[in-house]
Structures are given as C-alpha cells and as structure tokens.
Amino acid sequence: MAALEVHDVSFTYATAEHPAVSDISFDVEAGQLCALIGPNGAGKTTVCNIIRGFIPRFHTGEMTGRVVVQGEDAADSDLGLLGLTIGFVFQNPFVQISGAKDTVFDEVAFGLENLGVEVGEIRRRVEETLTLINIQHLRDKNPVELSGGQKQRVAFASTLAMDPPIFVIDEPTSQLDPQGTEEIFRIISMLKERGKTIILVEHKMELVAEYADTVVVLDRGRVVMTGTTSEVLSSPELAAHNVAYPQYASAGLALRGAGLPIPQIPVTKEQALAVFGRARAAQEGVVA
Known part of the structure; x- marks a missing residue:
C-alpha cells in the first residue's frame, strides 16, 4: 500500500502568473525512500510544502488535485494532526529552531509538550532521540548558538521525537560540510532501518544513488521521469533535464x-x- 499518493496536483502562487507545479503525480510505498531531484526552480520545495499541507494553508494560491496520506485525503486533515503523520525537516535549520527554548533538550521536547504528552514519556523519548542522533553533548546548549550542522541535527531530533511514520526532508545537506553531510545521512539511514517512509530533496547524486529506492525527476514544474534509482540515474534522458549523473x-x-x-x-x-x-x-x- 502506498503511504503517499499525489494525484494530478497543480499549484499557482497567488502572486504568480504561471503554475509552480503542473499535473504532478507519483506514489511512495510505505518504508521507501523517494528522492525528488531536478534543477533549481523545478518545483521540488513546492511539492514538499504541498505534501506537508503548508500549501495552500500558509502559501496561498490556486491548487487542484489530491494528496492522499496513508489512505486519507490530506485536504480533510487538520494541519496539526497531519503533522503527527508527516514530519518536515526544512532546508534551512534556522527556520526550524523555535527560539522559544534555552536548551537543546527543551527544544526537542517542545513538540511533544504541545501535544500534551505525559512528562515522563517526554523525557524518555527526548533522551532516546538525543542518543540516536548523537547529540547528547549538546543537551544543555542554547539552540540558537549552535553551528548550522548542529542546528540541522537538532531539527532532525525535534522531528524524530514526534515519531511520525513519514518524513519530508528538503535539502538537508545544502549548508553542511562533508562531515556534517555524512552525519545527516547516517540519521536518514537509521530512519530507513526503522521503516520510515521518506521523501527527500537532495542535489548530491552520489547520496541519492546510495540511499534512494525510487526517484522522481521534476523539471519546470512537471514530473518528467520516475522509476527505480538505478533506472532513472543511469538513463541517457536524465541529462536533458539539467540533472547531474x-x-x-x-x-x-x-x-x-x-x-x-x-x-x-x-x-x-x-x-x-x-x-x-x-x-x-x-x-x-x-x-x-
């Protein structure tokens, strides 16, 4: 069964003359990692925001088509409840840090507190998550004072602590050095091992080739190629869409x-x- 289905989705931002994405359709099976790739401006982040429900709720405009998440139409779901099913890790970790907490421990606990989770359970899940992400040494640090790579790991931890079945991860390594990139993909590999469904936007093709099960190629707001990772990344057609091999x-x-x-x-x-x-x-x- 597909964990995520995107059916003929189009979206035009309120201030734009042309659609950001047009007639987008693809499925992601439960437990798979699907990579969204394509040149800058292809519509990848827009698709991520549509899947998470931020479009059209926060980013206004005209949207058609359907997104089905675990068998339920996302349009019928409350945005907060949808957040329990889909965890979003933003491209820029500075956006994801709440600024409301003075320590990493409290930052990771923030979402669970908002859900009214029992205090003992919050502590257990936060401790477990800090260990999994390997940021125990940051637990008492102020999140806003961390490096970009450290902030990105805290953003992952905050999302992972909520334990959603689906993750949408938008270019998590764009601001990281090789060591930081390796650490983030260690976390992504761990999520795969735990059976999480992952939609990943990433420009580093070696990493896409290593970790993705399927690939969706976007170009000028349209899906132009889909298939297994080997099929797509070895196709002579890929070069025509300004994607590196x-x-x-x-x-x-x-x-x-x-x-x-x-x-x-x-x-x-x-x-x-x-x-x-x-x-x-x-x-x-x-x-x-």
Missing part, C-alpha cells in the same frame, strides 16, 4: 559511448566495481 553512471555512459561492452550502467561504487570488473574481464578475454 552520479560519477559512476557518468563513467559507465562514457565507456559505453567509447564502445566498451557495459551491459549495465552503475550508479553506486559497489555496482561500478562489479560492472567494470566484468567488462574488463570480457575485454581481456577478447584480446587473449
């Missing part, structure tokens, strides 16, 4: 273009070692 797919396509027998275009390092190894063995056999 993972480095291993680029190498595979170049070698195939040079006439080498590459039966499958790899998108990850593991696939590349296997595919290129077989191709080399085949070449050496021909030479011999």
Whole structure:
C-alpha cells in the first residue's frame, strides 16, 4: 500500500502568473525512500510544502488535485494532526529552531509538550532521540548558538521525537560540510532501518544513488521521469533535464559511448566495481 499518493496536483502562487507545479503525480510505498531531484526552480520545495499541507494553508494560491496520506485525503486533515503523520525537516535549520527554548533538550521536547504528552514519556523519548542522533553533548546548549550542522541535527531530533511514520526532508545537506553531510545521512539511514517512509530533496547524486529506492525527476514544474534509482540515474534522458549523473553512471555512459561492452550502467561504487570488473574481464578475454 502506498503511504503517499499525489494525484494530478497543480499549484499557482497567488502572486504568480504561471503554475509552480503542473499535473504532478507519483506514489511512495510505505518504508521507501523517494528522492525528488531536478534543477533549481523545478518545483521540488513546492511539492514538499504541498505534501506537508503548508500549501495552500500558509502559501496561498490556486491548487487542484489530491494528496492522499496513508489512505486519507490530506485536504480533510487538520494541519496539526497531519503533522503527527508527516514530519518536515526544512532546508534551512534556522527556520526550524523555535527560539522559544534555552536548551537543546527543551527544544526537542517542545513538540511533544504541545501535544500534551505525559512528562515522563517526554523525557524518555527526548533522551532516546538525543542518543540516536548523537547529540547528547549538546543537551544543555542554547539552540540558537549552535553551528548550522548542529542546528540541522537538532531539527532532525525535534522531528524524530514526534515519531511520525513519514518524513519530508528538503535539502538537508545544502549548508553542511562533508562531515556534517555524512552525519545527516547516517540519521536518514537509521530512519530507513526503522521503516520510515521518506521523501527527500537532495542535489548530491552520489547520496541519492546510495540511499534512494525510487526517484522522481521534476523539471519546470512537471514530473518528467520516475522509476527505480538505478533506472532513472543511469538513463541517457536524465541529462536533458539539467540533472547531474552520479560519477559512476557518468563513467559507465562514457565507456559505453567509447564502445566498451557495459551491459549495465552503475550508479553506486559497489555496482561500478562489479560492472567494470566484468567488462574488463570480457575485454581481456577478447584480446587473449
């Protein structure tokens, strides 16, 4: 069963002349990580805001189509209740820090307090989350004084403590160095292992190739490609939509273009070692 269904969704911002997204349709199965990729301005963040319900409630405009979350029409759901099902991690962690709490512990507890969760349960869930995200050492720090990478991990922790079944994560590594990026994807990997459904916007194609199960490509506000990660990221059509290939797919396509027998275009390092190894063995056999 699909955890999320987007049916023929179009949206035009109130101040815009043209739609930000047009006739968007795709499904995400429960427990899968679906990556939304595409060039800047393709409509990825707009789609995230539609899924979470911020559009058209906060960002006004004209919307058509339906979003179905775990079998229920999102338009019929209260925004607060929808937040229990879908956790949103913003691109900019500075936006997500409430500013109402003086410590990381209290910041992570904030959402649970608003839900009226029992105090002992709040403490248990916050302690568990700080350990999972590996930010116990920040528990007494002021959230507004943290680095960008630390703020992003606190934002993840605040969302994870609510324990929603679905996560929408919008470019979580855009402001992070390689070490911070690695830490964020450790968390994303952990979410996958816990069976969470994830919709991820990310520009780093090596990471998309490594972690995503399916990929949806947006270009000029429309879905132009969908499929498994290997299918989409190895397709010769991808270049036409101003999306970079993972480095291993680029190498595979170049070698195939040079006439080498590459039966499958790899998108990850593991696939590349296997595919290129077989191709080399085949070449050496021909030479011999």
